[in-house]
Each structure stands twice: as structure tokens, then as C-alpha cells.
Amino acid sequence: MLNKYPLWKYLLILAVLAFGVIYALPNLYPDDPALQISAQKATSAVDERTLKTAQKALDKAGIELKAAELTSAGGTLRFDNGEDQLAAKPVIAAALGDSYVTALNLVPTTPDWLASLGAGPAKLGLDLRGGVHFLLEVDTPAALKQRLEVAASEMKSALRKERIRYRSVAIKDGVMSIRFLKDADRDLAESLLKDQFDSYLYRTLEEGKSFYLTVEFSEAEQKEIEIYALQQNLTTLRNRVNELGVAEPLVQRQGSNRIVVELPGVQDTAAAKRIIGATANLEFRLEAGLDANASDTETLTFRNGSGRTAQLEKDIIITGDSVSDANSSFDENGRPQVNISLDSKGGKQMAKVTRSAVGRNMAVVFIEHKSRSRFVEQEDGSLKEVRRSYSEKGIISLATIQTTLGNSFRITGLDSPRESSELALLLRAGALAAPIYFVEERTIGPSLGAENIQLGVTSAQIGMLVVMLFMLVYYKAFGVFANVSLILNIVLLMACMSLLTATLTLPGIAGIVLTMGMAVDANVLIFSRIKEELANGLPSQQAIHSGFNRAFTTIFDANITTLLVAVILFAVGTGPVKGFAVTLSLGILTSMFTAIVVTRAQVNLVYGGRKNKRLFI
Amino acid sequence: MKVTNIPFMAMRKIVAMFSVLLILISIGSLATKGLQFGLDFTGGTLVEVKYDEAPNLDDVRAVLAQNNYSDVVVQNFGSPTDVVVRMANSYTATLGDEVLVTLKEGDKVGVSLQRSEYVGAQVGEELREQGGLGMLLALAIVMLYVAVRFQFKFSVASVAALAHDVIITLGVFSIFEIEFDLTVLAALLAVIGYSLNDTIVVCDRIRENFRIMRETEPEALINESINQTLGRTIITSMTTLFVLVVLYLFGGEAINNFSFALLVGIVIGTYSSVFVAANLLLAQGITREDLIPAPKEELEDELP
Helix, strand or coil, X not given: CCCXXXXXXXXXXXXXXXXXXXXXXXXXXXXXXEEEEEECCCCCCCCHHHHHHHHHHHHHHCCCCCEEEEECCEEEEECCCHHHHHHHHHHHHHHHCCXXXXXXXXXXXXXXXXHCXXXXXXXXXXXXXXXXXXXXXXXXXXXXXXXXXXXXXXXXXXXXXXXXXXXXXXXXXXXXXXXXXXXXXXXXXXXXXXXXXXXXXXXXXXXXXXXXXXXXXXXXXXXXXXXXXXHHHHHHHHHHHHHHCCCCCEEEEECCCEEEEEEECCCCHHHHHXXXXXXXXXXXXXXXXXXXXXXXXXXXXXXXXCCCXXXXXXXXXXXXXXXXXXXXXXXXXXXEEEEXXXXXXXXXXXXXXXXXXXXXXXXXXXXXXXXXXXXXXXCCCCEEEEEEEEEEEEEEEEEECCCXXXXXXEECCCCCHHHHHXXXXXXXXXXXXXXXXXXXXXXXXXXXXXXXXXXXXXXXXXXXXXXXXXXXXXXXXXXXXXXXXXXXXXXXXXXXXXHCCCEECXXXXXXXXXXXXXXXXXXXXXXXXHHHHHHCCCXXXXXXXXXXXXXXXXXHHHHHHHHHHHHHHHHXXXXXXXXXXXXXXXXXXXXXXHHHHHHHHHHHHHHCCCCCCCCCC | CCCCCCCHHHHHHHHHHHHHHHHHHHHHHHHHCCCEECHHHHCEEEEEEEECCCCCHHHHHHHHHHCCCCCEEEEEECEEEEEEEEECCCCCCCHHHHHHHHHHHHHCCCEEEEEEEEECHHHHHHHHHHHHHHHHHHHHHHHHHHHHHCCHHHHHHHHHHHHHHHHHHHHHHHHCCCEECHHXXXXXXXXXXXXXXXXXXXXXXXXXXXXXXXXXCHHHHHHHHHHHHHHHHHHHXXXXXXXXXXXXXXXXXXXXXHHHHHHHHHHHHHHHHXXXXXXXXXXXXXXXXXXXXXXXXXXXXXXX
């Protein structure tokens, strides 16, 4: 019989719709303003006690707490409104002290039964949530140059050791050229270096009376160094971002030499920028002798929290800028050690100092330039934020110098393999492998984000109303079918956004609004076909049947081409534009389902299987 | 809506001249005035602040000038209390806050930071290149798809119609000196998608009619097809324009240019799918044989 769906089809449609409703539902629950508490150091964890302390402080200040819970990332304190949240931050920060980081955040309020089904609200983009977006560029040529300089000094000492006479070594544009006066020397050098340093490309060159040997990185090696530099900086930045206690930070590589850092929901953007841009460094210093003048020395504590201190000379041998690489391994006795490579300048300096200091202790000091905000109680009882810049110094290791140290040496006397690998990591993380600079930055204040949501929701509502009214007036009963499909389309679209954890942005909302305008297109196509067939004198059942069938290829072709464009938009776009592409392409897919299948189901339910009667179209 | 019988194809010469004229004006403006590229593409720094009370922009400029911010452009953004400060490319991580502090001290009223953006010159250039490339890629893929699904002449006609829409929309942005940023680029790509949607619907009908109406001449057939789809074209354009007007009015300043680009693009896209694409099909001398596969060669000869 015409225009009847088998039962299973109705059930399938119902199942899809139920699924859509469940996964779209969490978006209706507004986020709670919250404070996220996380531990600054691994030694201090967030537990029940921490939450109790916080709760007490809030009680005292008369701020109402909605809920407190422990999460995998630390603790979350929920509040009823943004004002309470803002007022609570200084109170909590003062109560918990420096070992905890408190960050303002918005947390979802998805009910447990929905959360247990894996449903959650769609992720909001920075333009809706507020926050910062940085694009940092890693200066890879500088990293290459650094590495080449290290290689140059190693090669020079190898040449000297074999008594091969060279005149000069120069590095320019990623190529090192060694000048010789005799070609015999050059040839000797070539075979020696090729033997000892096999990861480079060697070329010979004659110019006037000089003979040159040029050395450069092979393409593979160059790539590896670039990747290494990028990875190192990623690690450093991740460590720093973790310090911020942001809920869902993004630190991601983009392209061959860029890093994106996104900190959604960060409301104190200035602090975020300070920390991302902060400089941590290392210093290598000698332990002060017993006869040292007190004004030349400084007493520092160890970082491991043992409370041990050591008196160090104020003179710095080298800083972490000179560390080009560090990794942990074991010495011949199976004890942990850290191998350190210095660049040429650092190596020279290190050799000069340690030559006359064999047998003395050398300390590795970790310095962090930080700024901290404290909340100080004013005379009138209010809390005021005071910012202070300071540097934190701590000794990582103190070890005896066994012999003159050069470009590469090792630090032993470490307690455990864990300590050695941590030290290596700190050494690497402390010194950025390559200079880094900001190439793009977008900061969106929290009020603008809220404003954008408001604007987006308002225009979506009005847009939907207008379209629905129009369809109702123009297509009457069929307009109702189209409108039901339109609503379900939005529900399905939101469900897909949530399921794919796609990011919703303001242009994304615009995409949804635009989809509404376009989603009815498929129904318009079908309905005008039905009208046409009716005008051609077909009975109503046949008209419905052939209307749907004949409109299908048109709808399919038209939507696929639009989808292709949306996918390209997704591929070339960034940030907000990507958000638009996501909603547009998902909207096309869901609208094809609702406009064709769901509308048909409704039409079939109402008109199908009956005698031909007048259609309200 | 009754199926109309408007002689679209009789107007084709006038319409073609109109389109050519619009394109020439657009290209002329693009060549002489160029586009008012936004921060995304030029690189630079922008700080948007919100005042509690509407400030006098001259005062804001004076305060900034006093504090050695030269080369700044101060404008209202959407409302009299929202102010955008654009600066030439000199960036530090704290610039946004510095400007905010300067403004706060200068005016003694509540000022809050809405957003600050910095785009490096190189990034801007890359985004520009990427955008242009994306646009060309979109056109190429569309051309390929239509050539496969329909026929090559359809593919030329629809891509030319899309290029027509894009050039004229760009022309409008150039003539009225409206800022062209990333969101506008996105809108332009959406226009390609939308206008294509429209064009395909018309083309689809032409293809279908070539199969059914065997006796009709191509010109009359195309005219008939356009008239048959006209109702749908207008209704869909109308619902889409409704929501775009809503977006333009209620969507806020941030997507104002975006919705404007879509509005312009969709008006032109609707026009082009009715007039331009069909016109071009006819100009290429489309015939029934182009769509209906030639009868297969006799196979018997190959058999032993």
C-alpha cells in the first residue's frame, strides 16, 4: 500500500529521536560557576581535608556553597551564581595558601543518570566561554644553529686531538664551514669527522688558496632536531599550563613549528599570559669553600623538600640556556645519572671553571621567575589583590667534580632513577630547546563570552520562530510536519555536537541558525513537488509518493555539494570558522534525515493507507 | 504558488549584460580600492573595551596619544559604550592590560576588557593564502562533482555562477569598505555552498526535463524548468533571508559582517541560479545528447 512505513521503520525513527533527546538534554542544564582547586606540587594533594578547610573559610565569610566534590584533577566547589564565585576566590586562596592553585571555572551540571550514559553538554569555544588563545612559534632555525654550534666545538676538539691543522670554523645559514690551508689536511679531517660524526653531510670546496670542508645536517637529522625542539617546548608549556589549574587546557602542535595554547574559561587572562610567558632557568654553581667570604655566598635549600641546605658561591658558571640536551641513564655501577650536553660557549666556560675545581662540589640550581598574587585584608575588611614578582631558587643536585668538565658531562650521586629522569626532564623543560615567540593572541573577556551566548541564543530563537511561522502559513498541515522535523533537527544536531565533543562557537551558532533556514529547503522541495503533482491531476496518495521520490535526488545532490564545501571550510579554517563548518556540515546531515525520513513518517501516519482525501498543503 | 510562465530566457541578453556590468564594477573596485582586510589578514593588535558610560571617542584618542600610543584607530563597536582600539603591529603579551589601565586612569570611569587580539603579520599572510586556496579548492571540487553527477557543461555553468556570486559579493565589500575578516571568508564559502544548492536544484530539473520533454527546444525547456523550480527557489531564499536578517539584527557586532556577507551572497546567489547558470548552459549549446548517453556500440562484431 502507498505511503505506509513498516513498524520497524517507525521504531527506528523513534529510537534515533530518543537517542537525540538524551544526548541533547545536557545542553539545557546551565553550567555552575565553580572554583577548581588543584595542588601546586605533587606533594600536596587535594583531599577531603582540603575541601573541609575551604568550606569552613566560606562559612566564615558568609558565602553560600552549592556543592563540593573531589575530582580526578583536584577539587571542585560549585556556587549558585557568579558573584559568589568571584567573592569566594580570594577567600579560598587565602585559606589554602600557596601550595594550591584556585582557578575560576564553569562546570557542567549534567544529572548523574545522563552522565552515566556518556552524555554531556557541547564544548563551548573561547568566544562563548571567555579565555585565551595563543599561537606560539618555535624558532627552529635558532635550534638548528644551537646544535650546529655544539657540533662545531666537538669537531674542533676532535681535530685538535688528531693534530689536524685548520684555520677557522664559521657557521652561516645552517652550514658550518671549516677552512684549511692544505687540501691534505682537509682530506684527513674529512675522513676523521665522517668516521666520528656520521649524522652530517660533508662537502668539499676550494676557493682561492683555501680549502673548505662544509658540514651540515642531513635532512632527516634536521627534521629530527626540529621535532625535538618543538616537543621540548610543548613539554615546557604543558608543565606551565598545568600550574594554572585550568580545567580543559589545550597545548597542541600546529604545523611544523607552531604551538597552540588555549585556556578556556580562564577569567584572569593577565595571570595566564604571565605564566605562559614566564622564564624558568638553571644555574650551575660551585659550593662555597670554607674560607669563602660571606658576601660572595648564598645559602639555598634543596628542592626535594628534605630541608637540606648548602652554601653556594654567588658566581654562576653557566645557566640552563647553555644546556642543549639532557637525558637520564645508568653509570657502569648501575647507579642513576644524568647526561648533560652544553653548547659551545657553555662548554668552554664549564671547562675553564672546573679545571681548577676538581674535587669540589658543584650545584645545579633551579630558578623560576614567578609572580604571585596575594589577597591582603584591607582596613575596611575587603580583600585586595596584591601582585609580587619573585624568583624561586632551589638546589636540584650537589655533586663532586671528578674531572674537568667539557661539553658533555654527567651528574651522579642521585638517589633514584626517578630522580635522575626528573632532573633530566627539568633540565630539558627548564631551558626551552629553541626560542619561542607569540605570533597570535586572542583574549576574550568572560562578559563578552556570556554576551555572545545570549546573542546567539536570542537570534536562534527568533530565527526559528520566523521560519516556523512562515512554513505554517504557507504549507498549513504540511508546515506542521516540517516544523516538527525542524525542531527534531536542532535536537539531533545538538546531540551530535555533544557526542562528537565538537566545539560550539558564535559563528557555529550562526551556522545552526543558517541551517534552520536551509533545513526547511528539503521540505520545500518535496512539498512543491507534491503540489505540482496534484496540479497535474494525480490523486493525493500518488502525489505524496512521487513528490517524495522525485525530490530525493535533487535534495541529495544539492546537499552533498554543500557538504563538500563545508568540509573544505573545516579543513582550511581555524577557530571560530571551524566551528561554523562543523555545525553547517552536521546540520546538513541531520536535516537530510529529519526532512526526508521524519517528515515522511509524519505524513504517512496522518495520510498514509487511507482513501485519497484533500491534502492541507 | 502556481507554476509561472515568465520568459526568463528571453531576457537573457539584458541579464547577461547586467551581470557582466556588476562583475566589471566589482573587479574595478577590487583592483583600485581593494578589500578592507581585517586584523585576521593584515596582522596587528586590537583591544576592545566596554565603558560603563559612553565615552567621547576624541577623549579616548587624546588619552592614548598622551601615553605614547601612536598610530591608533579608535572606533565604536556595535554600541556607544563599546570601543575598539586598533594598533599597528607592536605587540607585547601585556599590551591589552596596559591599554586598559591607561584608559581607566584617563577616564575615571568603569572600563572592562572585552577582548584583545593580536595577529602576527606572517600569520595574517598565511591566513589570506589559506583562505584563497580554500576558495579555489571548493570551486574545483564542486566542478568535479557536478561534472561526474551531471555533465561537464553543467559543471562550467554552475562554477561560473559561483564565481559570479563570489566576485560580486567581494565587490560589495570593496565598494562599501566593509571589513573583510575570517568570518566573512567563512560566509563567502557558505555562499558558495548555498548558491550551489540553488543552482543544482535548477540543473536537476533541466536534466529531468531533457529526459521527459523530448520535443521541446532547449531554450523553451530551460525556461520551463526555471519556472517550475521558481516557487521553491523563492521560498527557500525567503526562509534563509529571514533568519539572516534576524542574525544581522540580533547576532551582535561580532557576526555582523558575517551575516551581511551571507545576505548579499544569498540574494546574488538566488539571482544567479535563476538567470546566470541557465544562461551559461544555453550559451554552451546544451543539447539532449549531452545528457542522454549515446546508444551503445553493437557488441556483436567483437564476438567470434
